[in-house]
Amino acid sequence: xTKKKKEKEEFLENELIEKSLSxxxxxxxxxxxxxxxxxxxxxxxxxxxxxxxxxxxFSGNEWFILLAWGLxxxxxxxxxxxxxxxxxxxxxxxxxxxxxxxxxxxxNWLNKDVAPLFIPFYSFAxxxxxxxxxxxxxRSHQYIITNLRIILMSGYLTKTELSIRYDKITVFGxxxxxxxxxxxxxxxxxxxxxLGLGSDQTLAAGGMMLGGKxxxxxxxxxxxxxxxxxxxxxxxxxxxxxxxxxxKNLIEKLVQENVPTAYHQEQVAFQKQQVDLQKQMRDLLKxxxxxxxxxxxxxxxxxxxxxxxxKVEEAIEPEQNDVQKQMKELLKKQSELxxxxxxxxxxxxxxxxxxx
Amino acid sequence: xxxxxxxxxxxxxxxxxxxxxxxxxxxLLFIQSEKFLLEKIRHKHEPxxxxxNFLGILFxxxxxxxxYTVTKSGISDFFISVDYGRVSPKKERTGIFEWIANAFxxxxxxxxxxxxxxxxxxxxxxxxxxxxxxxNITGTExxxxxxxTIFGSSLYNFSEKxxxxxxxxxxxxxxxxxxxxxxxxxxxxxxxxxIGEKKHEKIDMLYDLKNIWSxxxxxxxYIIILFVIAYLFFHLSILINQFLYVELFSxxxxxxIISITALIIADAIVLLIKTTDEIPGxxxxxxxxxxxxxxxxxxxxxxxxxxxxxxxxxxxIMILSTILVTFLLxxxxxxKFNTKTGMKPLRGKDDEEKKGKRRxxxxxxx
Numbered sequence: 001x002t003k004k005k006k007e008k009e010e011f012l013e014n015e016l017i018e019k020s021l022s023x024x025x026x027x028x029x030x031x032x033x034x035x036x037x038x039x040x041x042x043x044x045x046x047x048x049x050x051x052x053x054x055x056x057x058f059s060g061n062e063w064f065i066l067l068a069w070g071l072x073x074x075x076x077x078x079x080x081x082x083x084x085x086x087x088x089x090x091x092x093x094x095x096x097x098x099x100x101x102x103x104x105x106x107x108n109w110l111n112k113d114v115a116p117l118f119i120p121f122y123s124f125a126x127x128x129x130x131x132x133x134x135x136x137x138x139r140s141h142q143y144i145i146t147n148l149r150i151i152l153m154s155g156y157l158t159k160t161e162l163s164i165r166y167d168k169i170t171v172f173g174x175x176x177x178x179x180x181x182x183x184x185x186x187x188x189x190x191x192x193x194x195l196g197l198g199s200d201q202t203l204a205a206g207g208m209m210l211g212g213k214x215x216x217x218x219x220x221x222x223x224x225x226x227x228x229x230x231x232x233x234x235x236x237x238x239x240x241x242x243x244x245x246x247x248k249n250l251i252e253k254l255v256q257e258n259v260p261t262a263y264h265q266e267q268v269a270f271q272k273q274q275v276d277l278q279k280q281m282r283d284l285l286k287x288x289x290x291x292x293x294x295x296x297x298x299x300x301x302x303x304x305x306x307x308x309x310x311k312v313e314e315a316i317e318p319e320q321n322d323v324q325k326q327m328k329e330l331l332k333k334q335s336e337l338x339x340x341x342x343x344x345x346x347x348x349x350x351x352x353x354x355x356x
Numbered sequence: 357x358x359x360x361x362x363x364x365x366x367x368x369x370x371x372x373x374x375x376x377x378x379x380x381x382x383x384l385l386f387i388q389s390e391k392f393l394l395e396k397i398r399h400k401h402e403p404x405x406x407x408x409n410f411l412g413i414l415f416x417x418x419x420x421x422x423x424y425t426v427t428k429s430g431i432s433d434f435f436i437s438v439d440y441g442r443v444s445p446k447k448e449r450t451g452i453f454e455w456i457a458n459a460f461x462x463x464x465x466x467x468x469x470x471x472x473x474x475x476x477x478x479x480x481x482x483x484x485x486x487x488x489x490x491x492n493i494t495g496t497e498x499x500x501x502x503x504x505t506i507f508g509s510s511l512y513n514f515s516e517k518x519x520x521x522x523x524x525x526x527x528x529x530x531x532x533x534x535x536x537x538x539x540x541x542x543x544x545x546x547x548x549x550x551i552g553e554k555k556h557e558k559i560d561m562l563y564d565l566k567n568i569w570s571x572x573x574x575x576x577x578y579i580i581i582l583f584v585i586a587y588l589f590f591h592l593s594i595l596i597n598q599f600l601y602v603e604l605f606s607x608x609x610x611x612x613i614i615s616i617t618a619l620i621i622a623d624a625i626v627l628l629i630k631t632t633d634e635i636p637g638x639x640x641x642x643x644x645x646x647x648x649x650x651x652x653x654x655x656x657x658x659x660x661x662x663x664x665x666x667x668x669x670x671x672x673i674m675i676l677s678t679i680l681v682t683f684l685l686x687x688x689x690x691x692k693f694n695t696k697t698g699m700k701p702l703r704g705k706d707d708e709e710k711k712g713k714r715r716x717x718x719x720x721x722x
Contacts, residue, residue, distance in 0.1 A: 044530045051528070180438035181406045 012148060018250060019145040023138050024184035027240020031137075034089060035130035037076060038096070042123020045069050049116040058116070065115040066104065069123075070097040096126055143238050145250065150189060154235040162236055166251075166258035168192045172230040173248050185244030187251060188230045188237040198231030277327060284324075359499035369590035371503035372605030375511075379612035383466060386619035387547045393626040400633055410438045411545025415465040417441035422468065423460025427453040455578045462568055469542050470611040470618070476538065477518070480531055484517025485610070486510075487603050498594050503602055510606040515613055522617070524667045527651055539614075543622025546615055628682065634692065635685045643682045650677040 077093035144151040175185035190196035205222035430446030488509040593601040654670040
């Protein structure tokens with residue numbers, strides 16, 4: 001089955017594609033910068049160990065080079081994890097470091113003065129693999145904006161698909177400096193169920209210990225705060241879409257078209273009322289016709305129009321009378337409104353003439 | 357001490373000020389040329405223009421914030437985007453403090469980013485950051501001529517060492533490479549006005565000068581105060597027999613030289629982008645591939661055949677090969693160097709015309 005056919009099957013009736021998007025190549029810069037740092041640090045260490053004036057410091061000590069490289073990597077990993085609150089960064093760097101040691105031990109390179117060359121090349125190779133993984137991950141995202149909904153699809157092995165309708169969503173947009181330069185940005189559709197919302201948590205705790213050698217008193221106090229912020233995974237948001245402003249405006253327009261405004265709501269309520277009245281009238285007429293058809297009418301007695309009206313009134317029950325009254329009142333109101341509009345128009349014309 | 361007293365008292369302090377002003381005007385001229393080039397490539401390289409705008413705004417905003425910090429006004433709000441920067445003080449201060457903060461905003465971007473590069477030059481062990489007093493001016497150091505000679509000599513000494521470093525820059529050295537990147541960024545962002553999506557009137561040098569002039573003319577008293585301070589500082593330097601006054605202005609001169617160099621490099625890059633835009637197809641990327649590949653190949657060559665001029669030769673080959681590749685691409689891929697009509701057909705036409713004229717003339721004679 002071709003991709004287009006499959007896509008056609010996935011769409012609803014009368015559904016039209018407005019835009020089909022994927023994230024900008026630079027939109028995953030946070031992930032790409034992890035690989036970039038690995039390359040930069042590998043090259044810098046390679047230069048330090050092989051060409052700089054400090055190369056004598058490292059000569060003949062394979063473990064020292066490896067540890068220096070790994071410790072800096074882990075230190076940066078810890079700092080990045082703390083800032084971004086993602087411990088995967090630390091574990092990623094840790095796995096890179098551990099695999100480097102494992103590879104060196106397995107190949108028995110530790111005593112062969114290989115580390116000065118191995119580290120830059122290994123860093124470069126791992127970074128290239130990292131860049132490729134990020135690129136594959138980026139390409140797995142596909143966002144389709146149709147006239148009825150937003151479809152967010154992602155994943156190569158495990159596919160996720162999310163469909164968001166335009167009614168009852170709030171659109172949140174964010175654009176970093178890189179996004180502002182290259183004109184891409186992230187749009188998060190926040191639904192009433194809370195999709196698109198994350199939370200920032202801050203926790204504080206303090207403890208103290210009192211007492212001498214024997215008697216000790218321990219006290220711990222703590223507290224936390226939580227703030228809800230628009231945040232989502234790239235699978236559940238329009239991540240790094242280009243051109244940002246144009247797409248945001250398009251979504252805003254589609255949301256506006258699908259959300260009923262106060263005027264629309266009034267109009268719908270009024271139309272409902274009218275339909276109800278018409279139904280009631282139809283029922284009344286049915287009853288009338290039934291009652292009249294039950295009574296036998298002789299040819300000699302031709303009923304007067306006045307008699308007919310009386311008979312109809314008799315046939316109408318008190319409840320139906322109320323409905324008719326309501327209808328009359330409504331008609332009266334309508335005519336009053338029309339008259340008021342006419343008077344207003346006349347007044348406006350008069351004031352216009354006076355001004356001229 | 358020799359020299360006329362009027363020279364020492366009135367004219368001598370003006371010498372370094374005029375020197376710095378001259379260099380600053382040269383800086384403005386290069387900024388103008390960069391703006392012109394950026395405006396030319398804007399329609400094709402919108403992100404690059406936005407990036408340079410961002411750099412410019414970043415420098416300005418940092419300088420403005422520094423102004424508020426120096427005047428102890430404090431910073432309550434700091435915001436930077438690609439086309440807008442805003443810094444608000446905690447305390448609104450008037451008078452000289454306000455003027456100093458504004459001076460930081462208008463004049464700071466020309467000198468403060470370059471100051472960071474000057475500091476990094478110290479870390480890269482570049483010499484030339486000292487005052488040079490030529491022997492032939494002994495006794496007349498505090499005259500106009502003496503002051504301008506010391507200023508010029510210091511600048512010459514710095515330029516010699518700085519350009520020596522640049523021509524021997526090792527692009528495989530992380531520190532040197534980082535310095536070059538910073539230099540390019542400085543060159544791209546050292547401009548006080550914005551190049552926007554719509555054509556703005558305020559992208560020329562006159563607009564910048566008008567801004568600075570309005571700042572000066574708005575508070576002329578402060579300019580007088582600044583001159584008085586400068587004169588006092590100069591005479592204090594004479595009193596303690598130190599060259600502090602000319603040394604201070606020499607630093608401004610060094611900063612101007614760094615800025616001008618940065619602008620020249622940035623101009624060259626923008627010019628390369630503008631030129632390669634004219635080349636059709638993917639071959640336009642060839643000059644950009646030539647830059648690193650030619651340098652790395654030359655360095656590899658010199659690794660096996662060592663020479664005393666490895667860095668300078670590698671750099672020269674890199675620049676020359678890039679120019680050559682660009683030139684060849686322009687010659688064979690575009691009609692840039694072609695005349696509107698070929699020379700041969702023109703020659704042929706000329707010969708035919710001449711023959712025709714002869715025939716006509718012969719007929720007439722007949």
